[in-house]
Amino acid sequence: MSPHGKDEDEVLAGVRRRVERERRWQREGDPSLARQFARVGVLGWLVVVPALLGIALGRWLDHHFDSGVFFGGALLFAGICLGCWSGWRWMQES
Known part of the structure; x- marks a missing residue:
């Protein structure tokens, strides 16, 4: 295996995803406005x-x-991080 084998595999996987997206777009066309709003809603x-x-x-x-806002602030930050991560993952899958 060449030293760049893993990089080449990632590039091939990216090309395959791109080709599949292109074929799906040719089959289905652009998503409707309602579908785009639904995606934004789910992401939110x-x-x-x-x-x-x-x-x-x-x-x-x-x-x-009786700790003031110690846990509230920390868990709010953790929740936002978790939500942004899950939103990013969801966008990558679709």
Whole structure:
């Protein structure tokens, strides 16, 4: 195997994905406006829900331990990071 074998495999996989996307576009055409709005909505919920769960859990922990906003801030940040990561993964898969 050449020293650039892994790089070549990644390039071939990228080319295959591109060709498949092109074929799908030729078969199905452009997505409708409603479908595009639906994708934006799903992406928004993928980011918002973990952030809301993080802030809810953080506020409960702050109240339980009487710690100000220590857990709320940290878990809000963690929820936003998790939501952005899951949104990025979702966009990469579709």
